[in-house]
Structure formats: structure tokens, C-alpha cells
Amino acid sequence: MRLIVLGPPGAGKGTQSQRLMQKYGIPQLSTGDMLRAAAAADTPVGRKAKALMDTGSLVPDEVVVGIIADRISQADAAKGFILDGFPRTVNQAKALDDMLAAKKLKLDGVIELKVDEGALLGRIEKRAKEMIAKGCAVRADDNPEAFKTRLEAYREMTAPVAAYYAADGRLKTVDGMAPIEVVSAAIDRVTEAAGSAV
Ligand code: ADP
Numbered sequence: 001m002r003l004i005v006l007g008p009p010g011a012g013k014g015t016q017s018q019r020l021m022q023k024y025g026i027p028q029l030s031t032g033d034m035l036r037a038a039a040a041a042d043t044p045v046g047r048k049a050k051a052l053m054d055t056g057s058l059v060p061d062e063v064v065v066g067i068i069a070d071r072i073s074q075a076d077a078a079k080g081f082i083l084d085g086f087p088r089t090v091n092q093a094k095a096l097d098d099m100l101a102a103k104k105l106k107l108d109g110v111i112e113l114k115v116d117e118g119a120l121l122g123r124i125e126k127r128a129k130e131m132i133a134k135g136c137a138v139r140a141d142d143n144p145e146a147f148k149t150r151l152e153a154y155r156e157m158t159a160p161v162a163a164y165y166a167a168d169g170r171l172k173t174v175d176g177m178a179p180i181e182v183v184s185a186a187i188d189r190v191t192e193a194a195g196s197a198v
Contacts, residue, residue, distance in 0.1 A: 001026060001080040001195060002105065004087070006162055007113035009150040010123035011176045016113070016187055017084040024191075026080040029071050031064050031088075036139075054140040056149030058088060058157060065095045072099065080108075089157045093164050108194040110165040111187055113176030121147055 001024050005013045014030065021028040035053060038046030045067075049059045068086055071077065087093040100106065121144065128142045141150060165171040174186040 001109075001191065002100070002107050003080075003191065003194075004083045004107065004110045004165075005113065006110060006158070006165075006171075007176060008115060008117070008120055008154045008158070009147065010120040010127070011113040011115045012123075012180070012183060013084045013113060015180060016111075016183065017082045019184060020082050020187070020191070023188075024080065024082075026082060027076050028082045028084055029068065029077070029086070030084040031059075031067060031086040032084075034067055034071070035059060035064075050140075054146065056141050056146035056153065058153050061089055061091045061095070064088070065092055068096070069099055087161055088153075090160050090164050093161050107170065109172060109190050110170045111190055112162050112165075112171055112173045113183070114173050115176040117151065119177065120151065 003020065005017050005020075007013050014028075017028040017030065020026075032053075035046070035049045039050035039053070040046070045063060049063065052059050064086060068083070072081060083096075087096050124142050124147050125144075128138045131138045131142075141147070162171055162173075172190045174183060174190065176183055178186070
């Protein structure tokens with residue numbers, strides 16, 4: 001099962017991707033997590049990415065495309081994967097199509113979590129508060145200023161990705177404003193339909 005979970009920052013991509021990872025026993029590949037790990041390890045790529053991420057801007061396509069190309073070639077991704085936070089630009093989506101075509105692989109589903117923009121900042125602030133309550137570090141970009149930039153990047157660069165997959169009928173839209181279990185059930189209907197079609 002090869003899935004993409006699309007949606008604006010705070011849409012619930014991480015929550016749903018982690019659940020799908022358990023359900024299907026395939027890895028969740030979050031470019032945000034991979035870039036944060038590279039930044040924490042203070043690698044040259046990580047250092048460059050951190051400066052962009054902290055302000056809420058996107059990291060260049062060639063960086064994330066390279067990371068994903070390496071990652072999907074690893075053994076644990078052979079049975080499938082859930083992409084969370086990638087592709088974030090139409091260029092990245094095209095690069096992914098090329099990568100999969102070269103491996104003769106197909107995507108089973110592109111799931112878009114649709115959420116009212118007005119609800120997103122509140123979700124991000126709630127996540128920051130929960131992290132503090134747990135004694136965990138708050139993400140450097142979970143603040144109103146970086147959030148504004150992330151939302152702008154989403155509108156400008158990532159919303160067209162949904163249109164790219166909608167154009168050939170691959171996009172399945174799910175209401176991300178519903179309670180988590182209802183969102184989960186809607187996603188399961190999509191993945192189960194995809195699973196029976198292959
Ligand atoms: P979000 O909660 O906004 O979905 P992520 O954890 O997915 O956050 O990503 C955090 C940051 O990492 C982004 O704002 C961006 O700087 C960088 N990033 C992650 N994935 C990509 C990507 N596919 N292309 C470009 N930049 C990315």
C-alpha cells in the first residue's frame with residue numbers, strides 16, 4: 001500500500017499517518033520529521049533546512065526529493081509507505097511520479113484532509129500547549145508568525161498539488177474537521193477500496 005496524506009499544517013496528517021502505519025505495517029515517511037532529524041544531527045543539509053523550517057518556508061525541492069528517493073529505496077519501504085508532508089509542490093509530485101514509474105510502482109491513494117483555515121492556528125497552539133504539558137520541546141515553527149508563513153506556503157505551493165492529483169482522478173478528499181475516529185473511518189474506506197482494487 002503506497003499512500004500520500006495531503007493537507008495544510010495542523011490538518012492531522014501526522015495523527016492519521018501514524019495510525020495507518022500501525023494498521024498496514026508500513027513506514028510513515030514524514031519529510032518534516034526527517035528534516036528535523038537532520039537538523040538535530042547538525043548535518044550540512046540539516047543546518048540549511050533548519051533556517052528555512054524555523055521561519056515556516058519550504059526547503060528546496062531537490063533536497064526533499066533526494067531524501068525521499070533514498071528513503072523509498074530502503075528495504076522497509078518495499079511493501080509500501082505513507083508519505084506525510086511530501087509532495088508539497090507540483091514539482092515534487094512530478095518527481096515522485098517519475099521515481100515510482102522507474103520502479104514500476106503505483107500509488108494506491110492520495111488522501112486530502114480538508115480543514116477550515118480558521119481552525120488551523122488553534123490546533124497548532126493546542127499542540128504546542130500539549131507538548132509543554134508533557135515536558136517535550138515545542139517545534140520551532142509552532143508559533144503564530146511561522147504558522148502564517150507555513151499557511152502561505154501551503155496555499156501557494158501545496159494546494160496546487162491536490163489539483164494535480166484531482167486532475168487525473170487520484171485525489172480522495174476527506175473531511176478533516178470531523179472527530180478523529182470519523183476521519184479515520186473515512187480514510188479506511190478509501191484505503192480499503194484501494195486495497196481491493198489492486
Ligand atoms: P506541518 O505540520 O506544517 O505539516 P511538517 O513537519 O510536515 O509540518 O514540515 C515542517 C517544515 O519542514 C515545513 O514547513 C518545511 O520547511 C519543511 N518541509 C517538510 N516537508 C517538505 C517538503 N516536502 N518540501 C519542502 N519543505 C518541506
